[in-house]
Amino acid sequence: MAKESFTVTPWEVKGDIDYDKLIKKFGVQRISNKELEMLDRLAPLHLFLRRGMFFAHRDLNVVLKEHEKGKKVVLYTGRGPSGHTHLGHIVPWIFTRWLQKAFKAKLYFQMTDDEKFLVKDLALNKTKNYAKENALDLIALGFEPKDTKIIYDTEHIDELYPFALKIAKRTTFSIAKAVFGFNNSTNIGLSFFPALQAAVAFYAQEREGGKDVQCLIPCAIDQDPYWRIARDAAPYLGYPKTATILSKFLPGLSGPAGKMSATDEANAIYTTDLPEVARKKIMKAFTGGQATVEEQRKKGGNPDLCTVCQWLYLLFEDDDKVMQQRLEDYRAGKILDGENKKYLADKVVAFLEEHQKKREKARDVLDKFSLTS
Ligand code: TRP
Numbered sequence: 001m002a003k004e005s006f007t008v009t010p011w012e013v014k015g016d017i018d019y020d021k022l023i024k025k026f027g028v029q030r031i032s033n034k035e036l037e038m039l040d041r042l043a044p045l046h047l048f049l050r051r052g053m054f055f056a057h058r059d060l061n062v063v064l065k066e067h068e069k070g071k072k073v074v075l076y077t078g079r080g081p082s083g084h085t086h087l088g089h090i091v092p093w094i095f096t097r098w099l100q101k102a103f104k105a106k107l108y109f110q111m112t113d114d115e116k117f118l119v120k121d122l123a124l125n126k127t128k129n130y131a132k133e134n135a136l137d138l139i140a141l142g143f144e145p146k147d148t149k150i151i152y153d154t155e156h157i158d159e160l161y162p163f164a165l166k167i168a169k170r171t172t173f174s175i176a177k178a179v180f181g182f183n184n185s186t187n188i189g190l191s192f193f194p195a196l197q198a199a200v201a202f203y204a205q206e207r208e209g210g211k212d213v214q215c216l217i218p219c220a221i222d223q224d225p226y227w228r229i230a231r232d233a234a235p236y237l238g239y240p241k242t243a244t245i246l247s248k249f250l251p252g253l254s255g256p257a258g259k260m261s262a263t264d265e266a267n268a269i270y271t272t273d274l275p276e277v278a279r280k281k282i283m284k285a286f287t288g289g290q291a292t293v294e295e296q297r298k299k300g301g302n303p304d305l306c307t308v309c310q311w312l313y314l315l316f317e318d319d320d321k322v323m324q325q326r327l328e329d330y331r332a333g334k335i336l337d338g339e340n341k342k343y344l345a346d347k348v349v350a351f352l353e354e355h356q357k358k359r360e361k362a363r364d365v366l367d368k369f370s371l372t373s
Pocket of ligand 1: 010076077078079080081110111112115197217218219220223
């Protein structure tokens with residue numbers, strides 16, 4: 001078989017991702033009109049659903065049906081802190097806030113401050129510190145302490161451990177090797193870690209009323225391997241299977257391939273970037289334009305290759321009519337790259353200015369969100 005030209009695992013995303021292939025490879029479902037209609041009955045569809053940023057799922061149909069019959073839903077998502085938060089990270093969190101209102105659900109948010117310590121060359125006090133910094137970004141998106149609990153693995157391990165143990169006992173090393181690509185040089189901390197990430201799904205169900213509660217996980221599709229472990233273990237623990245709603249990756253600014261990596265600074269915009277720094281990054285972004293202005297006026301640009309168009313489409317231009325018109329004009333050569341970049345940069349700067357204010361305010365309430373507060 002030909003080698004895939006892309007890689008998607010929980011610890012590595014690279015190449016030009018073919019999402020149709022990925023759906024088949026992972027064995028997940030594409031979100032259908034049926035699910036969209038059911039979601040629309042709960043709340044007007046979020047941009048991420050209208051534009052296909054969230055595109056796949058496992059058992060979302062089950063959750064929606066059960067919810068219509070009156071069953072309770074609990075949400076679970078998380079972050080493996082290894083640095084500051086960038087815009088790609090907050091895509092699922094923004095969507096989680098929408099889901100939280102739509103389902104009137106509690107959210108459990110796991111900060112795996114152990115994960116990147118195990119995977120990367122990062123000190124434990126660094127990952128713990130980033131966990132608190134990243135939590136500020138979550139809180140800034142409008143979550144409230146009464147229905148949002150943040151779990152820090154290194155602080156709250158006693159709560160998760162019984163659940164992790166039960167999952168670990170049911171997960172053989174050969175399954176873990178197949179699902180995560182572990183090998184003989186994988187450290188043994190990492191080989192246990194998936195049990196801990198899966199544990200929160202059941203922990204959240206247990207806290208919110210037990211076996212009848214449905215757990216729905218909004219996240220990027222690279223996390224899917226964990227949920228295979230969780231779903232396999234669910235019958236042994238006696239819970240309904242973990243359901244997911246999965247997103248694509250926000251493309252990086254320097255080109256359409258892969259996700260917005262946290263290791264290439266200019267490729268990503270961080271929530272902590274000074275607005276002028278963010279503007280500069282956007283002004284240097286990879287576009288779908290032509291070599292010269294004359295050529296672009298004549299031939300038009302290609303929005304499919306253009307990270308600026310993509311960021312507008314996927315995240316920053318909520319108005320469907322305006323977006324439609326802009327894409328048309330870009331293709332026709334009526335909108336040039338400089339202008340398009342400025343249009344995006346203005347939106348990003350406005351977002352950052354707001355977000356950064358809220359982020360600073362969040363410091364005062366950070367402790368209230370902690371699982372054990
Ligand atoms: N492994 C995730 C990361 O590296 C963090 C995480 C923990 C997570 N639990 C989650 C992500 C649940 C999504 C859903 O960022």
